[in-house]
Amino acid sequence: MVDVFTEIKIQRPVDQVSGYATNPDNAPEWYVNIQSAEWQTPQPLKVGSKVAFKAQFLGRELAYVYEISEYIPGKKLVMRTANGPFPMETTYTWEALSDNSTLMKLRNKGNPTGFSKIAAPFMSTMMKRANNKDLKKIKDILESEN
Numbered sequence: 692m693v694d695v696f697t698e699i700k701i702q703r704p705v706d707q708v709s710g711y712a713t714n715p716d717n718a719p720e721w722y723v724n725i726q727s728a729e730w731q732t733p734q735p736l737k738v739g740s741k742v743a744f745k746a747q748f749l750g751r752e753l754a755y756v757y758e759i760s761e762y763i764p765g766k767k768l769v770m771r772t773a774n775g776p777f778p779m780e781t782t783y784t785w786e787a788l789s790d791n792s793t794l795m796k797l798r799n800k801g802n803p804t805g806f807s808k809i810a811a812p813f814m815s816t817m818m819k820r821a822n823n824k825d826l827k828k829i830k831d832i833l834e835s836e837n
Contacts, residue, residue: 692800692801693799693800693803693814695798695800695822696797697798697822698794698795699794699826699830700788700795701792701793701795702791702792702834703791703834703836704790704793705765705785706765707793707833708795709764709766711829711833712829713762714736715728715742721825721828721829722828723821723824723825723828724746725745726747727745728744729743731743731756738759738760738762740759742757743755748821749810757772758771758772760780765785766784767783767784767785768782768783769782772801777801777804778803779799780799780800781797781798781799784796797826799818
């Protein structure tokens with residue numbers, strides 16, 4: 692089992708942070724490993740929406756489709772892999788700390804299979820490192836906007 696939790700404070704209002712983070716078109720900008728995101732279902736984002744991602748992780752190219760399983764705008768987004776090499780659930784939550792400050796939390800959990808199962812402890816460490824970079828990048832992007 693892989694279960695990775697990271698969080699960061701961003702000096703922007705919760706609706707701005709959550710709006711940017713939940714737009715798949717922005718994912719390649721702030722996710723270190725994501726190279727592309729392609730809508731599989733019509734926009735806007737809602738429960739049942741599907742987005743195909745291409746990513747690079749541990750030197751391998753991964754292609755997978757996330758399906759939105761829970762979405763409360765400005766509060767929470769849960770997406771699960773509909774297909775791909777590694778069954779994964781990603782959860783974002785946002786909490787307003789003040790009018791211009793948001794606590795963003797990111798959690799990835801999954802049950803690796805096959806070779807991935809052997810590498811799970813190593814993968815957890817690498818995922819946490821990547822997630823911390825991703826959160827730092829979204830913070831930098833959003834806080835540098837005027």
